[in-house]
Amino acid sequence: MHLDPFELHQPATVDEALCIYRDHAGDADYLAGGTDLLPNYKMHLNLRRHLIALGGIPELGGIALGRLGSMTRLADLEGSGPVAGAYPGVAEAVAEVATPLVRASGTVGGNLMLETRCFFFNQSRFWRASLGYCLKAEGAVCHVVPQKEKCYATFSGDLAPALAVLDAEVEVATDRGRTRIPLIDLYDLRGDGIRRHTLPPSAIVVAVHLPPIARQRLGTYRKLRIRPAFDFPELGVAVAVRFEGSSVAELRVAVGGLETAPRRFDELTDPLAGQQLTEERIRELAGAITRSVRPVYNTFLPPDYRRRMTGVFVRRALVDLAPASSAAA
Amino acid sequence: MASPTPPSPTGPFRLLGHRIPYVEGPLKVTGRAEYTDDLRRPGMLVGKLLRSPWPHARLLSIDTRRARAMPGVVTVLTGERYPTPFGVLPITHDETAIAVGKARYIGDILAAVAAVDELTAERALTAIEFHIEPLPEYADPRVGAEPVAEPIHAPGLRGSNVQKEVVQHFGDVDAAFAQAAFTARVRCRFAGVTHAFTEPLVTLAEATPDGRLTVYSATQVPHYLHRTLSEVLHLPMHRIRVVKPEVGGGFGGKSDPLPHEIACAALSLETGRPVKMLLDREEIFYTNHGRHPTENVVRIAMDRDGHLLAYDIEALLEGGAWSSFGTVTTYYNGVLAMGPYRVPNFRYRGRRVYTNRPPSGAMRAHGGTNIRYSIEVALDELAEHAQLDPFDLRSRNALPPCSTTINQFRITSTSFLRCLDAARRASEWDTKFRCLPYGRGVGLGCGFYISGSNSPIHFTPVMPQSTVHLKIDMDGGITVHSMQADIGQGSNTLLAAIVAEVLGADLDRVHVQRVDSDVSPIDIGSYSSRVTFMMGNAARRAAEEIRARLVNAAAELLRRPPSELRVGHERIEVADQPQVAVSFLDALHKAMENSGALTASGSFSTQKLGGDFKGARAGTAPAYSFAAYVAQVRVDSETGMVTVEKVWAAFDCGRALNRLAVEGQIEGAIHMGLGQLLSETMNYRASRLMNPALLDYKILAPDQMPEVEVLLVGEDDPEGPFGAKEAGEGPLVATLPAVANAIYDAVGVRCRELPVTPDRLERLVRARRAEGYAWKEDR
């Protein structure tokens, strides 16, 4: 398998990058660490002839307690003691991404903007051609849910759920200027696996901003996969919680690796504010989340199992974080 | 060269029996070892293969004109040019280098292109046009076992896709079952698994104007490749030279002569230029030749006292598109059940069925893995029914040394009882079995495997299976030639160590030459766990011949009769007066006086073994390895995740000649066995392989390896070199049932379908709970 030739652009500023994108709209991609994009290119997935490298833009770098530049390497985030100390769930999630080699190149921005994944999509051109291309690349049908004209490719980034439960925001640069939006709004479950985020295609993620309050939250990230040392999540559960005394002040739960977008369950967790996190409430919450997720069979493990594990993982995470006084395992 | 450390409990030898680091290790760890893809030749072209996107299709016409006309394309080959069928077994030649008439699986080779670079070659592939007629696709061996509309090859039994049927019956199985006190019946399904060696398949071929053809290839059997190239390309063997550079793992996947090797050589012949062909990982998955997807049913009968009465076995093997080693595999899935226990009555029916999937073939512990699993799991059940400890059941039935099985396998050495004893004690079995808390468990699995195949595939009995040549010149360096194939398992190191041991020489005097058919005498290569036994004996004989000449020369110098001398370290000394000695070099120079360089040849041939019935030779071996493994696991009963905490691996390889290599083989084999048990699967939907990539083909990562305690308890084999047998394949087979039986001990469920992925195990545990019967938690 070879990489088709492309033209590499190396802008020094965000504006320059946006400008290059505009010149080649529809035929350009941003390149961060390349650990997701380039394997996909080798498989001839949605090739573009212009690659705009973000590595030379100083503004996208930098790692500090409240701000992670989008070009922050995952390995640097993992190795950053203060960040890991303040956001334990993020630290757990980043350590679970891929392999040390991938983390040395892979970036925070690339992880958030990761291409969605599917058994029928992450295949060579030969493989896909022999079956017939699918909606997400060059084709007209979905091989997973043929009845629907929609793509169900799975969002498989580990960081998004872990950052989403902290109410992180992303700073985005587009042709129309800068905006800051809640990180969870990058994703939209009503969309599909083709449009994997809500930003315009030219948008650049500049940085992730973390609210300082995160310091007082307890957090964890639990990941389902066959091989801890390599694999994409078949399910990722992130929880952040702040207790006042023995009752919940704030609780957020998010999942990834299940559907076309990561998802947070504020409508289920908000009513728990002020309550004790009893074993029964934990079970109810875990059950409600399990009932609402809809994985499909396009990853290694079957969807009914991944769904059942959603409940198990949510329950275990909450039991582990709850003060000893309120929940019993 | 430092002498190996530490001198451990090893016996009488200076080198053998110790931990000997690989002689090529420094080259490998510094990246200086030369593999086939490291080789470059001037004017070299790139070869690429067009592969079938159809599982089964008749090829009506092929148009290569557009591809040929592309700038940079030197030639395009299709199947008709070299249509001679071949196959690793002489009795089943059903492969062609490039498809002729039909495509038989997704990935089958349709055409080959040689071009100036990779991009040009790949573009040329897309310019080749086909007209085809789609044919019915056969993915399920149960369907193919019946008559079919369009057989994949010439019709098998009753117009089916059955490639081979084996039926054997010894004793009277039905009568034995009628009088049995206990019986067990186990039906298991095994997904296919593949070798996934690290070094990709790669070949470099160079036809030269002198009418010769040189082929460098990542192969574990250079000799079969040599023969096959000659047959298919119609060149006499003496005009073909096969070279094996370093090989990065094979596990059986490089033991067939493979179609891309022949296609690459053909491209070079056609163009007159060197051609290199490097397959990508997806192509390697399609080339496969891995372990057969299998379904087997094992029935065992036992008497009141725990003596085995009979085995009744059925196996259905999914062969994929070609025969490969399949006829042997079909026999092995029955006959390799004949040890390590005495089985007085035995019946077997095995069938191998072609399907429109990548070919199955030989993979580490070939033919012995799946049947071993079912038997060992069934024995665990029988032990439970009979309220016998699993160890006691096995020791009661152990095959004794110097015995003959009912199908006439000759058993010489066996230390199986010592294996059982060592594993039981080291694992503290008696304090753990059925005593650990729910979710944790221990299990026992045992093993039996051939040490070499007694009947080589191509040879008449008079032709040796292994030959080793030695040459020593005045520099004192010892050059060793042999076509044995080091593929990472350490056979070069062993060859050097045996020669050095016999001659009393330092290891750094010995240089094992790269395999090159122009100079290496024939050895039939690295498969069926034969190399240590056969090459080792051949090397020993060659070295002993040289030693005799050195001793005679020393005798002249010392004016003593040769019978009073012995070989010491780098010297030859008087046995009862060791201070009286001549150095190795002085003895050598004396010995060379009238002859020049000393040369010697040693060889090993097998004698006839086995009975006189049809298929009697399948599974006959000059020796057998034995094993008893205990695994300890932790099972998360809610998620189905299994953590293997520790494996106690008691193994009888006879004398371990290089303990470092033997331990490495055992650890590696356990890793491979765990993969097949827990996560690896050739995941097909109908004929389509869903995971032809290492991200989706789940080989366990190093951090998932349990601690392994290797217990080498074998006693010397009477015929093995220095008492050795094999440690390449046998160490795999006990792994799977040991872990499966430990899972049963942990959570009370039997795993009948492999791999035991967490979703499957979670479902089994849930089902057991739903049925309402508890496991250890209630005790």
Ligand SMILES: Cc1cc2nc3c(=O)[nH]c(=O)nc-3n(C[C@H](O)[C@H](O)[C@H](O)COP(=O)(O)OP(=O)(O)OC[C@H]3O[C@@H](n4cnc5c(N)ncnc54)[C@H](O)[C@@H]3O)c2cc1C
């Ligand atoms: C073997 C393997 C295993 C993996 N396992 C995991 C895993 O377990 N968990 C996991 O989360 N990921 C995994 N990955 C995926 C991935 O490589 C990493 O998540 C990594 O963080 C991606 O970052 P990158 O900088 O390399 O992205 P790139 O490949 O450079 O980019 C990915 C996508 O994001 C876009 N993009 C990148 N940066 C920006 C930006 N600042 N603004 C706008 N768009 C941008 C790119 O255009 C591209 O579409 C794995 C990858 C491999 C090869």
Ligand code: SF4
């Ligand atoms: S979910 Fe359907 S459309 Fe999307 S990538 Fe998979 S097969 Fe293609």
